[in-house]
Amino acid sequence: MCIEIVPLGDCAITITFGNRIDERLHQQIQQFLHLFRRSKVVGVFESVPAYTSISIFYDPTIITYSQLEKEVFSTYKFALETPQIDSIVYKIPVYYGGTTGPDLRFIADYNKMSEQEVINLHANKEYLIHMIGFVPGFPYLGGLSPKIASPRLEKPRPKIAAGSVGIGGKQTGIYPAEVPSGWRIIGITPLRLFDIENENPSLLSAGNYVTFQPVVYEEFLSLKERVATKKYEILTYKKGG
Amino acid sequence: MNTPIFKVIKPGLQTTVQDLGRYGFREYGVSPSGAMDSYSLQMGNLLVGNVLGEAALEAPLIGPVLLALHDISIAISGGNFTPEINNQEVPLWKSIVIKKGQTLSFGSIKEGANTYISVAGGIHVPQVLNSKSTYLTGGFGGLDGRALIEEDILYGKPSIRRNRFLHSKFIPEYKSPLFVRIIAGPHKDAFTPLGFETFLTGEYIISSQSNRMGFQLSGPKIEHSSTADIISDAIPLGGIQVPSSGQPIILMAEHQTTGGYSRIGSVISTDIPLLAQAKPGTRIRFKEISLHAAQKLVIESRNRIKYLDWISRS
Numbered sequence: 001m002c003i004e005i006v007p008l009g010d011c012a013i014t015i016t017f018g019n020r021i022d023e024r025l026h027q028q029i030q031q032f033l034h035l036f037r038r039s040k041v042v043g044v045f046e047s048v049p050a051y052t053s054i055s056i057f058y059d060p061t062i063i064t065y066s067q068l069e070k071e072v073f074s075t076y077k078f079a080l081e082t083p084q085i086d087s088i089v090y091k092i093p094v095y096y097g098g099t100t101g102p103d104l105r106f107i108a109d110y111n112k113m114s115e116q117e118v119i120n121l122h123a124n125k126e127y128l129i130h131m132i133g134f135v136p137g138f139p140y141l142g143g144l145s146p147k148i149a150s151p152r153l154e155k156p157r158p159k160i161a162a163g164s165v166g167i168g169g170k171q172t173g174i175y176p177a178e179v180p181s182g183w184r185i186i187g188i189t190p191l192r193l194f195d196i197e198n199e200n201p202s203l204l205s206a207g208n209y210v211t212f213q214p215v216v217y218e219e220f221l222s223l224k225e226r227v228a229t230k231k232y233e234i235l236t237y238k239k240g241g
Numbered sequence: 242m243n244t245p246i247f248k249v250i251k252p253g254l255q256t257t258v259q260d261l262g263r264y265g266f267r268e269y270g271v272s273p274s275g276a277m278d279s280y281s282l283q284m285g286n287l288l289v290g291n292v293l294g295e296a297a298l299e300a301p302l303i304g305p306v307l308l309a310l311h312d313i314s315i316a317i318s319g320g321n322f323t324p325e326i327n328n329q330e331v332p333l334w335k336s337i338v339i340k341k342g343q344t345l346s347f348g349s350i351k352e353g354a355n356t357y358i359s360v361a362g363g364i365h366v367p368q369v370l371n372s373k374s375t376y377l378t379g380g381f382g383g384l385d386g387r388a389l390i391e392e393d394i395l396y397g398k399p400s401i402r403r404n405r406f407l408h409s410k411f412i413p414e415y416k417s418p419l420f421v422r423i424i425a426g427p428h429k430d431a432f433t434p435l436g437f438e439t440f441l442t443g444e445y446i447i448s449s450q451s452n453r454m455g456f457q458l459s460g461p462k463i464e465h466s467s468t469a470d471i472i473s474d475a476i477p478l479g480g481i482q483v484p485s486s487g488q489p490i491i492l493m494a495e496h497q498t499t500g501g502y503s504r505i506g507s508v509i510s511t512d513i514p515l516l517a518q519a520k521p522g523t524r525i526r527f528k529e530i531s532l533h534a535a536q537k538l539v540i541e542s543r544n545r546i547k548y549l550d551w552i553s554r555s
Contacts, residue, residue, distance in 0.1 A: 006427045009477040009507030010535035014427050021472060048268045048475040050499055055475035057267070060536040061543050133473065133499030136270045136379050140473065140499075177380065194269070196369050196381050202269035 003076055005069055012057045013065070015072055021051045021142060023128055029054055030087075030207040032079040041071050049206045050131045051140070089126055089209040091235040092174065094165050095220035096122075096187035103184035107150045107167060121145045122186065123212040126239070127172065129204055137176035137194030137202045141210065144172045156182035163189045165212065174210075187212075190224035191234060209239055243365045243396040245310040249389050250344065253305035255453075258364055258383035259494075260296040263372035267498045273478065274374040274382065277301075277355050277453060277494045277517035280413065281319030283546055285359030287553050288316035288336045290402040293546065296366065296373035297359040298389075301453075302520065304347025304356055305389060309339045313399035314361040318407075320353020320415070320518055335406040336361075352415045354520035362398035377453065378495060405553065411545075413515060418444065418524035421516055423481065423506040424532055428471055431503035432483070436464035440505055441527055445489065449521040453495040456516070458525065462487030463505065473501040479508035479516075493517065509535040511542050 004016045017032075018025045029049050036047065036056075043063030047056045058068055096119045097104040108115045127141040134140075149170045157180065160166075164175045166183030175181060176193035189212075193203045204210065215223065226232035249256075259282065262275025276282035276299055283293040298305070304322045317324045317333045324331050327343050339345055347356065366373050366383055375383025384393060429437065445460035469485035476482075480492045482502040491508060492500075494517075508516060509530065519525065 007424055007532045008427055008475070009479055010424060010509050010532060010539055012475070012477045014474060019472070046265050046267050048498065050474040051472045053472075053474045055477075057264075057477070061540050065532060065536065131473070131499060132268060133270045133475075134497060136266075138270055200269075201266065201271070201370060206268065 003072075005072060007065065008055055011060055012055055013068060013072070014053050014055045016053045018052050021130065023142070025052060026128060026130060026142075026207070027084055028079070030085050031082050032076060033207075034085055035079045035082060036072070036075045039071070039075060041068070044068070048131075050133070085207065087208045087239040088236045089211055089239050090204060091237075092189050092191060092210050092212050093215045093220070093223055094123065094187040094189050094212045095215055095217055098217065100161060100164070100188040101186045103166075104186045107148055107184055107186060110150050111148055113147075118148050118186065119214055121148050122167075122172065123214050126209040126211050129206050129208050129210060131206050132202060132204065135175075135177055135179055137204065139173060139193075139204045139210065141172050144170055146170065150184050152182040153184065156180050160185055161188060163191065163193075165189060188220070190220055190227050192227055203234060244399055245394050246313055246360060246397045246399050247307040247395040248310055249305060249391055249393040249395070250308050251306035252389040252391055252393070253300045253347070254303035256298055256300040256305045256389040257375035257377070258296050258366050258373055259299045259375060260373045261294040262494070263370050263374055263376065263382065266370050267475070270498050271370065271379060272376060272495050272498055274376045274495050275372070276357070276374075278319050278357070278514040280514035280546075281355070281357045281518075282359070284334065284407055284411070284549075285316045285318040285357045287550055288318070288334070288405050288407065289314050289359050289361040290405075290553075291359065291361065291363055293550055295359070295363040296383075297357050297364065300347070300356050300358070301354060302350065306344060306346040307358075309341055309343050309345065310394070311399040312338065312340050312401060313397075314338055314402040315345070316359045318357045318359065320356040321351040322353075322356045323348035323351055324356070332406075334412050336402055336404050338401055350520065353518040355517055360397055361400045361402045365396040365398070376495065411549065413518070415515065415518045417519070417522075418526055419515065419519050420526050420528055421512050422509045422528050422530045422535070424509060424535055425506045425529055426504075428503040429505065431465055431467075431469070431471065432505055433464045433466045436466070437505065439463050440489070441529060443526075445525045447519055447521050447523045447525065451521055453493060455493050455496060456491045456519075458489045458491065460488070463489060465503065469503055470501055471503050473499050476500045476504070477507055479510070479513050480504045481506045481508065491516065509538060511535070511538040
């Protein structure tokens with residue numbers, strides 16, 4: 001194993017850990033990130049994990065490229081020896097189908113199964129959060145069953161509701177805000193994935209997992225109410241625990 | 242105490258409150274946002290005696306009409322849209338006083354694409370995730386996460402400061418064609434050698450499809466070696482992504498934090514403020530420089546701003 005470091009403009013670098021999206025590589029990224037952030041390198045102001053890389057943003061008037069490169073290599077040496085990082089699994093309640101999951105039928109038909117089978121394959125499974133991006137709080141999830149992969153819409157919808165859960169190609173995700181989307185929308189969660197009133201505005205973070213839990217419409221409504229009045233705390237459990 | 246300073250009579254095209262941006266939340270998908278032209282923002286603040294990173298109004302292409310609700314020192318910097326107070330043209334890059342009841346308005350664009358209105362004492366809006374910057378896509382920051390609208394009232398801590406002006410050697414010139422310096426990569430391998438050469442030798446025009454998120458360019462098609470897509474990774478300010486159309490897009494202040502298009506290069510930090518002043522129709526040519534040279538320029542420009550800040554306070 002080795003890493004590759006390249007400049008990302010004049011105030012950032014990208015460290016590439018490999019060229020395949022998989023969980024083992026992700027574990028390495030998390031181990032590195034954990035250690036690197038703990039070392040609090042002066043002049044570094046943020047780091048962004050992605051599928052196969054980490055980008056580090058720094059101030060070149062404080063730390064030079066070659067100094068930072070040295071820090072990265074020495075962290076990497078130790079990162080390989082540190083134990084795996086514990087992750088948690090967030091339980092995401094989802095109301096599947098109905099008017100807020102208009103494409104559930106399509107995905108069932110396209111993959112020649114019933115709607116319930118699509119739900120069973122999508123829910124009760126742990127998806128790794130590879131990264132957060134695109135819009136605030138949007139998780140890029142890994143682990144969708146290929147049996148329910150589905151082509152995107154030919155014409156994206158100009159707006160989908162916040163909380164929409166969708167499938168686009170081989171990916172699945174949750175939309176934190178009202179945005180345009182070409183993904184097939186199969187359900188909706190009452191949870192708020194991004195809230196500026198919280199100290200950590202993003203509900204989810206890279207390196208952890210989510211699992212979808214089907215709820216009926218009445219429960220969706222009551223959860224939504226509790227979320228709105230801040231009387232709901234997301235349920236989690238330790239991965240592998 | 243926060244005092245009403247301006248009432249918005251006409252909002253302009255898309256006038257927003259911006260400071261130097263929001264950092265520390267990129268890993269959660271939050272764009273840094275902030276002023277498109279951070280140089281003009283800082284100079285405006287300096288002229289009215291604010292800290293360099295105070296929030297100001299940023300107005301692209303069509304400026305707002307503002308009614309002063311209090312006597313206050315202001316400075317206009319960046320793009321010259323013929324600013325006027327009560328129909329009398331006023332200079333840029335100089336602190337001026339607007340009196341209660343007077344109107345600040347803008348006319349035609351003489352040069353530039355973003356004008357900044359800095360006010361002594363700053364603009365009072367809440368800090369959201371450590372910044373006053375408006376993040377339009379995220380819908381937060383600035384004034385409720387949106388551009389100004391008619392009837393909005395802006396608050397601040399108005400004061401009158403001693404007059405200052407910026408020496409002409411610190412006033413940028415906005416030209417077309419604009420030479421923009423870049424650092425190659427990180428996905429240079431995604432392009433053929435010919436594709437890369439096309440990028441460096443061709444002339445590109447900023448299209449009207451440009452905004453705070455990015456500038457769409459049109460010009461000679463840049464050839465990819467295979468696919469235009471990459472495994473999504475983090476995007477820097479100034480990143481130049483090339484989708485399969487072969488037409489580059491330069492990612493500006495409100496860029497997405499991550500993306501899946503190959504990026505051929507990044508505009509150097511020092512050239513972002515000049516680029517931010519290039520309006521649709523401006524012709525652009527790229528020139529590759531080394532990382533070392535780019536970082537030397539960052540240090541020089543930072544020192545120059547620090548020096549100006551220091552002499553303005555002594």
